[in-house]
Amino acid sequence: MAPVMELKAVERTYRMGKVNLSALRGVSVTFEEGEMTAVVGSSGSGKSTMMHILGCLDRPTRGEYFLDGENVAHLEDDALSEIRNRKIGFIFQMFNLIPHLSIAENVELPLFYMGTRRRRRHDLSMQAIELVGLGQRWRHSPAELSGGERQRVAIARAIVHEPRVVLADEPTGNLDSKTGAEIIAVLHRLHDQGRTILTVTHDNNIASSLTRRIVMRDGLVENDSSESE
Amino acid sequence: MLYGLFELLRLSVRCLAANALRSLLTLLGIIIGVGSVIFMMSVTAGASREILREVEQLGLQNIIINSREPASDETTTEQPNRIKQYGLTDKDIEQARATCSERVEFITLAHEVREEIWRAGQRIDARVLGVDAQYFETLRLGCARGRLVCDLDNTGQKPICNVDERLLDDYGIVQDPITVQLDIGGVVFDVVGVVEQPPFTTHNRKILATSAKHLTVYIPAQTALQHYGTMTVFLPEVQGVQVEADQAIVRVKDGCSVLTVARALDRILRVNHPRHDYDMVVPLELLQQREKAQRVFSITMVLIAGISLVVGGIGIINIMLASVTERTREIGVRRACGAKRKHIAYQFLIETTTLSALGGVIGALVGVGGVYTVAPRIGWAAIVSPQSLILALGISCAVGIMFGMYPAIKASRMDPIEALRFE
Secondary structure, eight states: OOOSEEEEEEEEEEEETTEEEEEEEEEEEEEOTTOEEEEEEOTTSSHHHHHHHHTTSSOOSEEEEEETTEEOTTOOHHHHHHHHHHHEEEEOTTOOOOTTSOHHHHHHHHHHHHTOOHHHHHHHHHHHHHHTTOGGGTTSOGGGSOHHHHHHHHHHHHHTTOOSEEEEESTTTTSOHHHHHHHHHHHHHHHHTTOEEEEEOSOHHHHHHSSEEEEEETTEEEEEHHHHO | OHHHHHHHHHHHHHHHHHTHHHHHHHTHHHHHHHHHHHHHHHHHHHHHHHHHHHHHHHOTTEEEEEEOOOOGGGOTTOOTTOEEEOSBOHHHHHHHHHHSTTTEEEEEEEEEEOOOEEETTEEEOOEEEEEOHHHHHHTTOOEEEEOOOOHHHHHTTOOEEEEEHHHHHHTTOOSOGGGOEEEETTEEEEEEEEEOOOOOOHHHHHHHOSSSOSOEEEEEHHHHHHHHOSEEEETTTTEEEEOSBSEEEEEEOTTSOHHHHHHHHHHHHHHHOTTOOEEEEOHHHHHHHHHHHHHHHHHHHHHHHHHHHHHHHHHHHHHHHHHHHHTHHHHHHHHHTTOOHHHHHHHHHHHHHHHHHHHHHHHHHHHHHHHHHHHHHTTOOOOOOHHHHHHHHHHHHHHHHHHHHHHHHHHHTSOHHHHHHOO
16 A cells, blocks of 8 residues: 655755755655654754645655655645645644634634535534534634643644644644643544544654654654664 | 635634724725715715706806996996996897897897886885796796786787785785786786796896896886886986896707807997996806816815825725734644635735725715715705715725735735744
8 A cells, every 4th residue: 555645855955045954855754544653853853844845835855755646746836735725634833723713613724725615614623623522612712722722623623624644743842741641642542543643743752652753863864663663 | 716705705804803993993094085985976966966957047058148237437328317328238139139140049138127016005125027928938937826928918018917926925915916916116017927936046046136136026028118118217316227128038049059159249248338237147158167166176076085095095005914914823824724825815805805895885874974964064965876885885895905915915925834933
């Protein structure tokens, strides 16, 4: 079976004034369906850049990226938007909920851009909200929720459209350890349901609790637990 | 697509409602601009209608010439017995008929008889006008009761008269007016008809007035000449006036240029009347002058409204740019969730257009309210046409689209990664 995501010799170079800065220097890595992977590394190691490319928010300067068997490395902006919309769910460190929308409306966002009808959107978002344990609070605004609850809403938004991959960028970085653990438990539950999850984290406890662990350093994969096994 | 737009519209309203006060303040320029447009259009339409109505009363095909008493130092032809002689003469009318016969339908004359009117021992303060049947037709004076002076009355020099409707009220004449008799300078006249009170405006009354008196008794012109002549002598001092015709109304044939005839008549009168003891009023010219003034007013108002709308537009662009910056992270989130650039652009553009359309609606309400509050108080007619409302709303939406374009494009071009990192 083809991997869900596959990076082949991916390089990403940024131009900073007159200097070229290499964030990724030939990364090749594959992610199978149903895997739950932690990407760790120090600041500037390239883990966020890799996640942006995997999430189709950015394009590699060189190399290929196959998502679901399709080479998406050099697609146009609109095509990448469509792929993000259908195949990828994001969870951010800062939750990134839209303050003037209700919880249900925040969760509905990917469906909105898919063109899903309002009633169906509402039904699907309610299912996702139920799944993260906030069923009674769908009418509330983000300001009325605690940090942990906001991150649960963000998780619901990331899975409401049944993406192929859920990408989490430091999902517990803004939470206390207890709440963080709850969030990781939610992610584990989603993984148990068969979802492919990739988490960028600084937290070694989280990383060690996941099935696969990729260590990045200086724009390269330094260690991949799946290969060393 | 339509559904998507409706959804974006709903979203826009939510976003605007979230910052209600700021949205309202942003709209002030648009509200003032649109309000001015509505007010200006309504007042202009009302004023135009009023002007047209007023001038139509005088008749667009008419030329009105009134005799005017020159100032005393101008009366060089004063006779030794101190009889003032001035105004239009039969010679003027004959020359006018001869020169403009092909273009003039008719000329109707009015001669004021300067005699006192008495009825049952009561003096009636009204002017007496010797007229022919065409006079009533020319000024569209209707008959309220009885009949008006006709050609037979003139040729037969009959001692009959018509009176203004208001004269009956003012002098408490409650009996059947047709049975009333009036003594005019010692001659008894039978009232045979009542003239409908003409709906003349104050301005028109001034134009048509041959004296300061408000009420009129109409008698056949030939009867007036037979009994009173053209000269009036006031005793005990031997002084008086001699006016052959106090007013001439020239009706120009349809299709002929009123202004050309007016110029030709003026040439004749200038030669015959070096003292310029006449006034000529051309209603058509009056209409043109007023329409010109109206246009200047309209252009000024359009400019003011335009400036206001531009200021409003600048207010909108300013707030929307601030809003785009404020919502950078939201833009990033939406892009991450699959929004294309066009979705982001539409969202902000619809938001701006909704905002300015709302300003348009409020401005229209303010404008309509202003028209109905201010216009009656300053004596202007108020006409709010649906076209002006549609135009105002159209303009406000156009301002929204025009000034919302730049913030919308700026928002849509944001890099999603940078937007998500925005603090």
